[in-house]
Amino acid sequence: MVDHFWIARVIERVLERMPRVKLSVIEDVVAADGEARRLFIRWCEEGGCSVRVDQMGNIFARRAGRDPKLPSVMTGSHLDTQPTGGKFDGAYGVMAGLELVRTLNDLGYETEAPIEVVAWTNEEGSRFSPAMVGSGAFAGVFDLAEALGRPDNVTGITLGAELERIGFAGPEPVGGRPVAAYFEAHIEQGPILEAAGKPIGVVTGAQGQRWYEITVVGQEAHAGPTPMTRRRDALVGAARMIDAVNRIGHDNAPYACATVGFAQVFPNSRNTIPGRVFFTVDFRHPEDATLTAMDGALRAECQRIADQIGLQVEVKEFWYFPPTPFDKDCIAAVRGAVERAGYAHMDIISGAGHDAVYMARVAPTAMVFVPCENGISHNEVENARPEDLAAGCDVLLQAIVARANAAPAR
Ligand code: GLV
Ligand code: MN
Ligand code: MN
Numbered sequence: 001m002v003d004h005f006w007i008a009r010v011i012e013r014v015l016e017r018m019p020r021v022k023l024s025v026i027e028d029v030v031a032a033d034g035e036a037r038r039l040f041i042r043w044c045e046e047g048g049c050s051v052r053v054d055q056m057g058n059i060f061a062r063r064a065g066r067d068p069k070l071p072s073v074m075t076g077s078h079l080d081t082q083p084t085g086g087k088f089d090g091a092y093g094v095m096a097g098l099e100l101v102r103t104l105n106d107l108g109y110e111t112e113a114p115i116e117v118v119a120w121t122n123e124e125g126s127r128f129s130p131a132m133v134g135s136g137a138f139a140g141v142f143d144l145a146e147a148l149g150r151p152d153n154v155t156g157i158t159l160g161a162e163l164e165r166i167g168f169a170g171p172e173p174v175g176g177r178p179v180a181a182y183f184e185a186h187i188e189q190g191p192i193l194e195a196a197g198k199p200i201g202v203v204t205g206a207q208g209q210r211w212y213e214i215t216v217v218g219q220e221a222h223a224g225p226t227p228m229t230r231r232r233d234a235l236v237g238a239a240r241m242i243d244a245v246n247r248i249g250h251d252n253a254p255y256a257c258a259t260v261g262f263a264q265v266f267p268n269s270r271n272t273i274p275g276r277v278f279f280t281v282d283f284r285h286p287e288d289a290t291l292t293a294m295d296g297a298l299r300a301e302c303q304r305i306a307d308q309i310g311l312q313v314e315v316k317e318f319w320y321f322p323p324t325p326f327d328k329d330c331i332a333a334v335r336g337a338v339e340r341a342g343y344a345h346m347d348i349i350s351g352a353g354h355d356a357v358y359m360a361r362v363a364p365t366a367m368v369f370v371p372c373e374n375g376i377s378h379n380e381v382e383n384a385r386p387e388d389l390a391a392g393c394d395v396l397l398q399a400i401v402a403r404a405n406a407a408p409a410r
Contacts, residue, residue, distance in 0.1 A: 026155065029127075034166035036079045040094065040119055047101045049117070053170025055144060057121040057163040058134045060172075062114050063101050065404060070113040071178040073404045074363070075100070075396060077186060077355060078123030078134075085124070086382020088187045088372065092389060094119045096185040100397040111404035113180055120355045121163070127152055128159040129280075130211060130319035135355035138175040139362045153262065179363035181330055181403045184356040185396045186367060187384050191375030192348060199388045200338050200395055201348035201369030205325040206357045207255070208291050210317060212281040214241065214302065217312040220267060220275035231273055235265055237311045238277035244301035245281050248294050256294060257284040257351065280318070286349050288322050324357045330366035330403070337398035343391050352377075368395050 037059060041051050044061035051061045062072060077093025097117030104111070120138075125131025128150040137147040148160030148169075163169040188194075193201050218234035242260045249258030263279040281298065285291045299315050306313040338345045348369055350356075359365045370392035373383035 026152075026157075030162055030166055033080065034168065037119065037166070037168055040079065040098070043098055044101070044117065047098065047105060049101060052172045053168060054138070054172040054174045055170055056134045056137045056147060056174050057168040057170060058138060058174070059119040059168075059170075061098075061101070061117045063104065063111075063116075065111045065114040067112055068114065071180040072114040072116040073111075073180045073400050074116045074118055074182045074359070075184060075400055076116075076118035076120065077184050078120045080122055080124050080126075082124055082126050082378045084379055086377060086380055088382055088384050088389075089189065089377050090123055090186070092187055092370075092384070092392075093185045096389075096393045096396050099393050100400060103397060104401075109401075111401060112406075113404040115400060115404055116179075118355075121168075122150075122159060123353075123355055125319075125353075129153060131353050132355055132358050133159065135358040139358040140175055141358055141361065144174055175362070179359070181327075181333075181400075182356060182359040182363045182365040183330065183334070183396055183399055183403070184354055184359075184365075184367045185392045186350075186352075186354060186369060187372040187377060187382070188348070188369040188375070189352050189372060189377035193346070193369060193371035194373070194375060196346055198344045198346045199370060199391045200343045200345040201371075202331060202335050202338060202345055203326060203350050203356075203367035203369050204331055204347050205286075205323060206350035206352075206354060207284050207286040208288055208323040209319070209321055209353055210281075210283045210291055210295060211319040212283075212298065213316045213318045214238075214279050214281060215314045215316075216241065216277045216279075216306065218275050218309070219273070221273045223271040223273055226273060232310045233273050234277045234311060235274035237305055237309045237313070238263070238265075238279055240305045241302050241313075242279065244305065245298065248283075248297045248301070251297070252285065252290055252294055255286055256290060258282070258294070284351065286323050291322075321353070321357060324360050326356070326360055326366045327364035330364045330399070333399040333402050334366050334368055334395060337395045337402065340398065341391070341394055343395065366399070368392050368399070 049061035049063050053059050075097040078090035121134030122128050133147050136142045150159045216234045216238045218232035245258045249256050259282040265274050266276040283294050302313045302315050356365050356367050370388040
């Protein structure tokens with residue numbers, strides 16, 4: 001009797017504490033998101049910009065141009081991050097936009113078209129998947145209800161509910177207005193520019209991505225009495241599939257990337273044979289045909305491994321965007337700015353996804369990359385040299401001013 005009472009108390013306490021631990025971490029993250037957004041808005045307003053927030057929580061800070069009827073030239077990136085994210089991924093592009101506004105203010109320089117600095121909601125797709133949801137909704141790739149209804153990967157709380165909680169479910173309609181051009185500055189997040197000794201990458205496009213959700217189902221059974229020959233261990237199957245994902249990446253070298261970054265094991269108990277495993281796959285390649293071949297290899301390998309062990313497997317494609325070339329005039333504006341300023345540079349294709357990928361569907365778009373230390377990103381050690389960050393900002397400013405003063409296309 002005493003034993004049962006004691007066990008019940010322990011279980012009760014664990015259950016009581018578990019959600020509290022989880023929620024307190026999430027609450028800190030959500031509060032930090034709200035604080036960062038409010039700080040950005042304050043700095044923009046101090047820079048003389050008018051600020052609007054749309055129903056996706058995307059924040060637009062507008063610096064007036066001489067002709068208010070012209071569509072604005074837009075720049076920016078995102079303020080959200082990864083669980084182990086550094087301080088430059090996304091934030092650099094937003095701060096570079098703010099810095100160019102402050103520079104134009106200091107010079108008393110008026111552009112023909114307005115300039116808008118944007119902080120997009122949920123670029124990372126880490127807590128709420130997929131990625132680039134704010135810019136995707138702006139570009140009409142996701143409808144608003146679908147985007148706001150994206151659930152947290154662990155708790156199921158929706159993106160829309162969290163935006164409301166921090167006061168950033170704004171009043172403005174999402175997208176549906178012309179943008180003259182979009183330029184985004186970002187750290188490269190890979191090793192190419194640093195190895196080449198070039199402070200500027202002229203980004204000509206982004207590689208394509210395919211994301212999958214894979215569920216492997218076997219049978220829970222006791223870890224002791226169940227002989228090895230009678231097991232349908234979902235985790236053993238998933239482990240072999242994860243190894244296959246890695247092999248598919250190597251088989252399509254040098255450009256393919258293949259990652260499993262999220263996995264859940266059920267029931268996740270030391271002495272129960274796992275009956276179900278859920279994991280995600282992130283495939284990337286600059287050529288669509290290779291992404292398609294990788295897709296075929298993934299499906300064949302998962303089925304072969306499942307059959308070998310007597311498991312069921314569901315391979316669900318969760319998200320896809322094709323390799324995205326950027327606009328040739330915007331690329332030329334970036335290249336022209338780099339050459340005038342005299343920075344060493346090279347053309348580069350983005351390995352990461354960016355809001356620029358979705359903006360390229362609704363506006364002429366290009367990006368500016370600067371190197372990051374040892375090519376490391378999505379890690380708190382992420383670092384970049386101040387002189388490279390300043391060079392990227394300089395190039396962004398020149399490209400945007402040239403575009404904002406160009407005669408509008410008729
Ligand atoms: C965004 O960080 C990505 O996954 O490329
Ligand atoms: Mn980013
Ligand atoms: Mn990122």
